Amino acid sequence: EAGPNCNSVAECPVTxxxxxxxxxxxxxxxxxxxxxxGTQGTLKGITVDQLDGLGCQIxxxxxxxxxxxxxxxxxxxxxxxxxxxxxxxxxxTDSGGFQMVSLVELSEVNEEGVKFKSPYDGKEILxxxxxxxxxxxxxxxxxxxxxxxxxxxxxxxPRVEEAMHRSIRWLDRCIAANKNPDKQxxxxxxxxxLNADLRKxxxxxxxxxxxxxxxxxxxxxxxxxxxxxxxxxxxTDHLPREKPRYLMGVGYAVDLVVCVxxxxxxxxxxxxxxxxxxGSALVPWGSLQVKHKQYAKDFQPxxxxxxxxxxxxxxxxxxxxxxxxDTSAMHHITIHNIAYQLTLMRSVRQSIVDGRxxxxxxxxxxxxxxxxxxxxxxxxxxLASVNVTLE
Amino acid sequence: MAGSRIKLExxxxxxxxxxLGVLKGLGRxxxxxxxxxxxxLYSHLGTVPHLTQDTLHTLKNIPAxxxxxxxxxxxxxxxxxxxxxGFKKFAGLHxxxxxxxxHDPAALCPPGxxxxxxxxxWGSGGRIELTVAKFMxxxxxxxxxWYQSMADGETWQSNTSRKRLRKSVDRTLAHLDxxxxxxxxxxxxxxxxxxxxxxGGDILEERARSAxxxxxxxxxxxxxDGFQTGSMDQTLRTQLIKAIAKELPEDKPxxxxxxxxxxxxxxxxEAGVDLFEGFFPFQxxxxxxxxxxxxxxxxxxxxAGRAPPAVLELNDDETCRAGEGQPNxxxxxxxxxxxxxFEINLKDKRYHDDFRPLVEGCGCYxxxxxxxxxxxxxxxxxxxxAGVLLMIHNTAHYIGFFSTLxxxxxxxxxxxxxRRQVILIATSFSVTVTPxxxxxxxxxxxxxxxxxxxxxINMTLIWLQE
Numbered sequence: 001e002a003g004p005n006c007n008s009v010a011e012c013p014v015t016x017x018x019x020x021x022x023x024x025x026x027x028x029x030x031x032x033x034x035x036x037x038g039t040q041g042t043l044k045g046i047t048v049d050q051l052d053g054l055g056c057q058i059x060x061x062x063x064x065x066x067x068x069x070x071x072x073x074x075x076x077x078x079x080x081x082x083x084x085x086x087x088x089x090x091x092x093t094d095s096g097g098f099q100m101v102s103l104v105e106l107s108e109v110n111e112e113g114v115k116f117k118s119p120y121d122g123k124e125i126l127x128x129x130x131x132x133x134x135x136x137x138x139x140x141x142x143x144x145x146x147x148x149x150x151x152x153x154x155x156x157x158p159r160v161e162e163a164m165h166r167s168i169r170w171l172d173r174c175i176a177a178n179k180n181p182d183k184q185x186x187x188x189x190x191x192x193x194l195n196a197d198l199r200k201x202x203x204x205x206x207x208x209x210x211x212x213x214x215x216x217x218x219x220x221x222x223x224x225x226x227x228x229x230x231x232x233x234x235x236t237d238h239l240p241r242e243k244p245r246y247l248m249g250v251g252y253a254v255d256l257v258v259c260v261x262x263x264x265x266x267x268x269x270x271x272x273x274x275x276x277x278x279g280s281a282l283v284p285w286g287s288l289q290v291k292h293k294q295y296a297k298d299f300q301p302x303x304x305x306x307x308x309x310x311x312x313x314x315x316x317x318x319x320x321x322x323x324x325x326d327t328s329a330m331h332h333i334t335i336h337n338i339a340y341q342l343t344l345m346r347s348v349r350q351s352i353v354d355g356r357x358x359x360x361x362x363x364x365x366x367x368x369x370x371x372x373x374x375x376x377x378x379x380x381x382x383l384a385s386v387n388v389t390l391e
Numbered sequence: 392m393a394g395s396r397i398k399l400e401x402x403x404x405x406x407x408x409x410x411l412g413v414l415k416g417l418g419r420x421x422x423x424x425x426x427x428x429x430x431x432l433y434s435h436l437g438t439v440p441h442l443t444q445d446t447l448h449t450l451k452n453i454p455a456x457x458x459x460x461x462x463x464x465x466x467x468x469x470x471x472x473x474x475x476x477g478f479k480k481f482a483g484l485h486x487x488x489x490x491x492x493x494h495d496p497a498a499l500c501p502p503g504x505x506x507x508x509x510x511x512x513w514g515s516g517g518r519i520e521l522t523v524a525k526f527m528x529x530x531x532x533x534x535x536x537w538y539q540s541m542a543d544g545e546t547w548q549s550n551t552s553r554k555r556l557r558k559s560v561d562r563t564l565a566h567l568d569x570x571x572x573x574x575x576x577x578x579x580x581x582x583x584x585x586x587x588x589x590x591g592g593d594i595l596e597e598r599a600r601s602a603x604x605x606x607x608x609x610x611x612x613x614x615x616d617g618f619q620t621g622s623m624d625q626t627l628r629t630q631l632i633k634a635i636a637k638e639l640p641e642d643k644p645x646x647x648x649x650x651x652x653x654x655x656x657x658x659x660x661e662a663g664v665d666l667f668e669g670f671f672p673f674q675x676x677x678x679x680x681x682x683x684x685x686x687x688x689x690x691x692x693x694x695a696g697r698a699p700p701a702v703l704e705l706n707d708d709e710t711c712r713a714g715e716g717q718p719n720x721x722x723x724x725x726x727x728x729x730x731x732x733f734e735i736n737l738k739d740k741r742y743h744d745d746f747r748p749l750v751e752g753c754g755c756y757x758x759x760x761x762x763x764x765x766x767x768x769x770x771x772x773x774x775x776x777a778g779v780l781l782m783i784h785n786t787a788h789y790i791g792f793f794s795t796l797x798x799x800x801x802x803x804x805x806x807x808x809x810r811r812q813v814i815l816i817a818t819s820f821s822v823t824v825t826p827x828x829x830x831x832x833x834x835x836x837x838x839x840x841x842x843x844x845x846x847x848i849n850m851t852l853i854w855l856q857e
Binding site for chain 1: 435436438439440442443444445446449463466467469470473474481482483514516743746756760762764765767768769771772774775780
């Protein structure tokens with residue numbers, strides 16, 4: 001089965017980190033990569049040219065939302081999601097599975113699929129593996145996700161096991177339903193919650209399927225970080241090296257750096273773009289709440305070292321004032337936050353290629369936290385597990 | 392103030408009233424110019440609504456002058472004071488001329504807060520009362536290239552009494568004199584120009600008096616206040632502007648406040664106005680609409696072999712403007728948020744699968760890269776990008792209109808432009824001509840399937856567009 005070709009460029013000799021070139025239908029993607037989320041066929045407030053200008057090579061669209069509005073038929077008529085939003089690089093579509101958790105009030109799961117009650121007109125729709133793949137085929141994304149049976153990571157008991165087994169069955173149904181295997185890459189999603197045995201069982205089964213890539217799912221949902229990283233590293237231990245590993249829903253800077261060290265290649269999260277709209281700008285030492293009074297007379301840019309369009313032209317004080325006058329204030333922060341995420345990943349990749357990733361990690365942590373005793377213990381443990389000791 | 396550096400060079404004056412030319416000497420170094428008739432670039436705190444520099448600069452021929460309003464800036468006086476570098480630098484505006492107006496033309500102020508010595512503006516935190524002293528203190532921190540003097544313009548409501556109108560003229564002159572005194576004694580305002588403001592409501596004698604008196608002061612140009620869309624009908628507006636123009640020097644620019652609709656712009660240019668505030672594209676954007684009216688005067692309807700164009704004559708006494716959203720023909724003066732016949736409403740279901748650009752042949756970023764169906768989707772899903780793309784298109788379209796307006800004046804084609812304005816309804820959809828007349832396709836465009844507004848229509852044939 002076809003690609004994406006995951007060409008290894010460098011491997012960190014100390015951690016499990018890798019730098020690869022993913023060859024996808026619309027362009028190459030350098031990993032590790034952070035993928036901004038454009039749920040409804042747009043990255044909130046940002047044009048595709050601006051996104052391209054920031055160096056983004058792949059972004060996300062959402063099957064559940066786009067399947068509702070404007071619907072797969074219309075998008076197919078528009079030459080797929082690429083044509084509809086006029087994005088010339090790569091697209092990854094989520095299957096709609098996550099909405100089962102995020103919109104749990106509105107959904108009901110059984111072997112057939114997920115029944116959703118539409119929030120717009122109350123109509124019931126059934127999202128089955130076949131339906132999800134059919135919509136994603138119409139969207140024409142470069143990477144598609146299987147429909148998985150998603151349970152919140154805080155759920156325990158037999159439901160977790162049921163969901164894990166069902167996800168395997170649904171993976172097979174998705175593979176069978178994919179009409180464009182040579183143009184669209186269907187990724188499997190490893191489930192199993194926070195249970196090592198279940199995860200391992202899922203890994204054993206799913207890695208037997210010939211899929212072009214694997215996602216680590218069912219995490220990043222409010223579980224303890226101590227459990228989180230253990231499941232991530234268990235997963236990467238049992239995933240094939242030559243295929244990309246996509247850790248879903250991870251986007252905080254510290255999480256990204258640590259999970260790259262644990263062997264993950266691809267990440268997505270709404271956090272950077274969502275928090276931007278609330279005036280929160282991401283910086284190497286944490287974040288800056290631009291709308292806060294203390295920035296009213298702060299005439300520096302958000303980050304003096306940031307080369308993004310926002311920091312090149314505007315001060316914190318101007319942006320603070322602009323939030324009272326116009327929506328464009330949000331766009332300025334969104335651009336900055338995307339630039340921050342992409343720059344971070346670029347630096348991570350470069351340090352892996354240069355063979356100095358462990359030093360990068362140490363200096364990153366130093367910048368992010370005022371002192372070593374503030375380093376999150378889960379991060380210290382996780383990094384130690386891959387041979388990186390922080391002070 | 393000695394002779395101002397701003398110079399209006401007129402190249403044509405048509406029928407003694409419409410003026411074509413260039414406003415030169417703008418900006419501190421005097422190297423900027425603005426073609427006239429023209430519009431200013433509307434902004435919120437120096438930013439064109441929804442746009443960042445990247446998206447703004449996809450536009451060609453951006454007006455050289457950005458309008459900034461005291462209603463957005465006043466609350467930041469302390470910040471600007473501490474910044475010390477002036478508003479332009481604060482806002483990251485590098486190569487533009489900044490004009491500071493008192494009010495935001497897209498946000499009507501609640502009446503009743505003007506006194507003999509003060510006017511009020513509304514910022515994000517509420518009302519800010521301004522005396523001339525405070526007004527001028529703020530101008531010193533802003534350091535615009537030019538500003539309008541403080542004025543009492545609370546006369547746009549109908550039924551303002553004669554006494555009140557006389558007061559507005561007197562107060563505004565008093566404010567102007569006080570502004571000028573402070574200005575002339577201020578080091579910070581060296582090189583900054585002042586426009587006087589003509590008031591007087593709908594009374595001709597007061598308008599003439601205000602104009603005459605203001606012209607005696609050493610101002611660089613004139614703002615015409617109290618003519619906001621909805622304050623009076625165009626006939627009266629035209630009459631009053633002509634009367635004002637008679638009292639003003641020919642070589643100083645006239646800026647009309649609060650008027651932006653293309654048909655009103657046209658009529659006011661004919662009455663002698665040079666500059667307009669560029670807020671109309673923003674209002675169209677906010678209601679999810681795209682400007683689509685045709686202003687292409689190179690399409691000569693009188694070509695041989697073609698049917699003559701239909702002229703939609705609006706019955707004057709009904710003063711009904713088709714497209715005001717009132718199918719029974721009632722006038723909806725004064726509501727600036729109402730959709731006009733110059734635009735298409737992209738939220739309408741009909742655009743759900745319309746894969747054409749907003750306007751065929753429009754070279755703006757939105758029309759080159761996106762389709763009506765996508766804009767429709769963005770609006771239906773309340774996505775922020777809708778505002779960005781619409782603002783780009785609407786601004787481009789509006790700039791293009793002014794460019795054509797100047798071209799029409801240069802080539803004596805103003806009539807053609809007027810006629811295209813009048814048949815603008817026919818430009819945004821295709822029409823079939825049936826043997827016994829024509830489809831009232833004009834009306835279906837307005838969302839009125841088979842109802843007819845009370846408009847007398849004289850038509851011969853509708854000229855098919857593309």
